[in-house]
Amino acid sequence: MTTPGLAAVLWDMDGTLVDTxxxxxxxxxxxxxxxxxxxxxxxxxxxxxxxxxxxxxxxxxxxxxxxxxxxxxxxxxxxxxxxxxxxxxGGRDPFRPGARELLRSLKDAGIPTGLVTMSRRRMAHIIVERIGFDAFDVVFAGDDVTRPKPYPDPYLLACEALGVLAADAVAIEDSPNGLRSAVASGAVSLGVPLALSLEGVGAHELWPTLEGRTAEDLRALHARHARKERTRA
Known part of the structure; x- marks a missing residue:
């Protein structure tokens, strides 16, 4: 059986996309x-x-x-x-190293993206506008959901809006709370820690940084772990 490829990448905002x-x-x-x-x-x-x-x-x-x-x-x-x-x-740049570049790589590769944040939508739009290009296909914020992270709802809603299965997506998180949400959704979950350790929270992989990473790295990440999850099922 052929394993479906990476259908979408879902990003947390605070601590993952930007160090706020x-x-x-x-x-x-x-x-x-x-x-x-x-x-x-x-x-x-x-x-x-x-x-x-x-x-x-x-x-x-x-x-x-x-x-x-x-x-x-x-x-x-x-x-x-x-x-x-x-x-x-012209002070501190809040974007985490490699984040904008990875978003550009995903855009060039034609891989849909979603921003999934518990911050208010008005703040999410400010961050999105500062990226400099149309980086996200959908944005879900804290005022769009009834049950916040660590419930899976925010990621599941983003997947529904993008028309993909959570199992066919990668979710990127920096916090234990957010990572629990991503894992519970069924997405292949990538932890990029910032303020807190993510050891033992359930991420499929932990990367120290997004710097130097491309869409192909995320395709490979998804292929490694989606295949294992389907085998278990």
Whole structure:
């Protein structure tokens, strides 16, 4: 039986496509401290890859006296402001090494792509616009899903929109929470760690970086592991 080839590549955004985690952590700390609380680096790491509403509830428990949605909007505004400031002043480039180049390689190879993020759609569009070309065929954000990562729903919705089976896709993630979502969807899951270790979370492979990688590397990754998954089934 012939194994279907790679039909789509699905990307997480924060920490995978762009290194925005320092902006989120700074915003969380500033918000907690504005209510007289304290926010540690370890607490901030606990929110990496989480849905924003889940994070908002953690911040409420840390003393932030605001409704969940107000917390989400405030944090999003702060991160977007920081991104715009960096862009305007020619400061830090938030894109992770090799990410834009890999997206261009996928585009040139004709492989469909989806962005699957728990950030708000308005922020996702800002990031997508900064890539410099039409990199993504579909975008699913935190305000598009009922059940966030680590549930598989965000990746399954992206696959449905692209008209592909999850088993025929590769999903790229940087956080344990996001990786659990990708694995649960049935996609071949690639971990590219940033702030947290991904050992033992279930990734089919871990790569230290996307730098130097091309569409052919992802085709080969998918072929190695999709064949094994179908054999088990």
């Amino acid at each position: 985690e320092p902006y989120w952590m700074a915003a969380e700390g500033a918000l907690v401290e504005s209510f007289g609380g304290t926010w540690t680096h370890e607490q901030a790491l606990g929110l990496v890859g989480a849905g924003l509403e889940d994070g908002a509830r953690v911040l409420q428990a840390a003393g932030v006296r605001m409704p969940e949605e107000h917390i989400v909007q405030w944090l999003t505004d702060q991160v977007m402001t920081q991104l715009e400031s960096e862009r305007r002043t």
